[in-house]
Amino acid sequence: MNMKLTFSDLLKRNKKKLETEKVRVEKEIKTLDASSKFEHVNKRLQESEYESKVEDIEIVEHNKGFREMLTNYLGQIKKAMRNMKRHKYGVCERCGKRISPDRLKADPAAIYCLECATLVEKNETA
Numbered sequence: 001m002n003m004k005l006t007f008s009d010l011l012k013r014n015k016k017k018l019e020t021e022k023v024r025v026e027k028e029i030k031t032l033d034a035s036s037k038f039e040h041v042n043k044r045l046q047e048s049e050y051e052s053k054v055e056d057i058e059i060v061e062h063n064k065g066f067r068e069m070l071t072n073y074l075g076q077i078k079k080a081m082r083n084m085k086r087h088k089y090g091v092c093e094r095c096g097k098r099i100s101p102d103r104l105k106a107d108p109a110a111i112y113c114l115e116c117a118t119l120v121e122k123n124e125t126a
């Protein structure tokens, strides 16, 4: 008997992980939206107008970055789930090669192989 995880085992395991992760990230975005609205109103009530404006901008900017990151991640989760339905899970979106099972195990939402992920990341930060 081979103790190694088969691809269909991995698929089943990652499907569950992605479903849980999707719910978690969606909830986090909602909480973030609700809290940033609340903080915004609260700050205005407590502080002088100038200070509150500066801090508001900081909070909004910080939350915006965090929210963007979460939204991107959620998009990736959804893509990975869609790929599962189309039986294309584990195939790199960019080059069409198989993504290594180890990479999928570590990151169920991976839609690029390691090589392409590095390239895409470089492009995004450049």
Ligand SMILES: [Zn+2]
Pocket: 092, 093, 094, 095, 096, 097, 112, 113, 114, 115, 116, 117
């Ligand atoms: Zn690739």
